[in-house]
Amino acid sequence: MAGVLEIRDLHKRFDTHHVINGFSLDVAEQTLSCLVGPNGAGKTTLMDLITGRLKPTSGSVRFHGDELTGLSENDIARRGLGRKFQIPAVFKDLSVRDNLTVAYSRHVNPFINMIRFSDPAMNRRLEEVCTLVGLHNRLRVEAGLLSHGETQWLEIGMVLMQEPRLLLLDEPIAGMTEGEIEKTAHLLRKIRRTATLIVVEHDMGFVREIADVVTVMHMGTLLAQGRIDEIEANPKVRDVYLGTEEESA
Template sequence: MGFLEIRNLCKSFDTVSVINDFSFELVEQTLCCLVGPNGAGKTTTMDLITGRQKPTSGRILFCDDDITGLDEHEIARRGIGRKFQVPAVFRDLTVRQNLEVAYSRSTNPLKNFFRFREPFFAEKLEEILALTGLGNRLNVEAGILSHGETQWLEIGMVLMQNPRLLLLDEPVAGMTESEIEKTAEIFNRLKQTNTLVVVEHDMAFVRQIADMVTVMHMGSLLAHGSIGDIEANERVREVYLGETEDA
């Protein structure tokens, strides 16, 4: 059985069908890019995996556990972390404080104080700072970070929760070329130890990071395979490749 399995997933809003019998399987320690034209259903699929929305029918299995229809916090607790397209950082807090908030498990400040003194916290913090390159920005308020640094901080915040699966929605949107290059380096390091699903429309970026590519069209699976397979697929080229817009 796969690490993440989606079986015959459907989602309708009133009479409008958004996801149509979509099936997908993800192997552990794989980076899969989810691509497709505008309105293909990519973000809705992410919403269904994380419990933000409930499916009309079908099943979602994670590590052999049926998570279909569970609430967001229950799914997060099972080890699925998500980064949205617009970063959700605390702009008035420093980089370190943002990472501490992400790591905290309790609303009790005293309990969190002792958690931050645990060796694991220091190790995790060091690991994430090395990955994101934010070590020299530790005491800087998040509100004055560059766009790329803000995105890397939020990736770090998701990683502080130690998820088994990371879902990332258009992580390089609005980045400069150098920021995109650095983000590709971060993802290529991450996929050595983590499992990721990345919704992306920048095909040059997809070529740099993807182990596998899943193409959606009108809520259904159009194609799944390596980047070479996808770029050689005539149907994919017809409905998607060459387009400049995405959901």
């Protein structure tokens, strides 16, 4: 299997606090990996390091063989990495349609965009994405007026408009109802047919439903990686993560 993303010995230190401590990971093409771990394990920091929001203290992140560390956020996004944030980040006073059209970032040249008023390729993509995330009859609504679940879908839709090769989704089902979670699982499986996904998730039920590979993070390192049944049987994992969840449940 071809490696889409290769992370090697990644470190991130904030003063004395070692948030990512020698983390390595390989992600294979067209898989859906779930990244799990207790709070403070460094999952969101890892996302920040991959997408360029933070610069690693040391280590390397390669995407299709190209080094990403040191590139700006927009350059990394241009290479085909789309990111959905933990707290949904949509443009609240733009309509759903405008949110999606802005996200279609195949053309980033500002001078050409000044004279671009319509784009047939973009409209086709908009049509596809709308069908996928199911926001067809909400296109004219201001994004700030959407329900929580719809906002999550809109942001997934925005990431899809970028036509990314790798999607990083940070807690895509946070705050969703059962029905919405079911729909999201279905959506992610559909996306997986054409792209690679990394999903940060807390809900183990959801992880069990969607994950090809589960990666467990703990204290900024890779604790375990494998199929969900292997992970659930792993005593180390039970100790740091699943154990505590069972207790609280």
